[in-house]
Amino acid sequence: MEIGLGAFVLLAVVVLVGAAIQGAIGFGMNLVAVPVFALVAPDVLPVAAIVLGVPISITMLRHERADLDRAGLGWLVGGRVPGSIIGAVVVAAATTRSLQIVVALFILAIAAASVAAPAIPVRPSTQIAAGVVSGVTSTTAGIGGPPVALLYQHHPGPTMRSTMAATFFIGTILSLSVLWITGSVKLHALVVGAVLAPVVLAGTVLGRRMHDLLEKGWMRPAVLAFSVVSALWVLIDALL
Numbered sequence: 001m002e003i004g005l006g007a008f009v010l011l012a013v014v015v016l017v018g019a020a021i022q023g024a025i026g027f028g029m030n031l032v033a034v035p036v037f038a039l040v041a042p043d044v045l046p047v048a049a050i051v052l053g054v055p056i057s058i059t060m061l062r063h064e065r066a067d068l069d070r071a072g073l074g075w076l077v078g079g080r081v082p083g084s085i086i087g088a089v090v091v092a093a094a095t096t097r098s099l100q101i102v103v104a105l106f107i108l109a110i111a112a113a114s115v116a117a118p119a120i121p122v123r124p125s126t127q128i129a130a131g132v133v134s135g136v137t138s139t140t141a142g143i144g145g146p147p148v149a150l151l152y153q154h155h156p157g158p159t160m161r162s163t164m165a166a167t168f169f170i171g172t173i174l175s176l177s178v179l180w181i182t183g184s185v186k187l188h189a190l191v192v193g194a195v196l197a198p199v200v201l202a203g204t205v206l207g208r209r210m211h212d213l214l215e216k217g218w219m220r221p222a223v224l225a226f227s228v229v230s231a232l233w234v235l236i237d238a239l240l
Helices: 005-025 029-040 047-067 070-093 096-116 124-141 145-151 157-181 187-209 219-239
Strands: none
Touching (some): 005 029, 005 047, 005 187, 124 145
């Protein structure tokens, strides 16, 4: 699949904006970027989105590694293993259109859970469950952070961000490995992710510099609203 210059510029812009948002508030890059990928270049999903998670995870973890929940990370990664396998099976069996539908439904479910989910006790059983869900959504749609963020939503920001970043970084290796084994890793998708990786780094720097502006009460609902509208657009486009 060839991506035109205009489409690539659009992808670069949404990745830049999404990375800036995540650099400031701890989540949001793939919630913003993946629906646009699903509309403009669905053939590179989920691989390109997973690759884009690597630089931002490393950046977030480097700045806040002292606050990482190391004990919880083990349980989360333990759940990512079966979740990644399930996700890879879904991707291997899905057509491009059905994968668009899966991505849209995942985003809508994540947005609904972000608004309506009650506080969840953080313990090994819930950490494993969050790891499984994160493995499925990350391997299928490139969006693995929200399940962990929901579990740690009442923890201090640095703990949530660093634990989510470490889980996603290790989970990226798992996801790409099982996708490779099932034959779902396409070279052009890796190339798109690699070419856009510097844009992610630029966005995180921008997000840190705009931290005071972006880390406001309006940013979280704005990201969720954008992701819902985009997911509905993707869903309608895939169905019609």
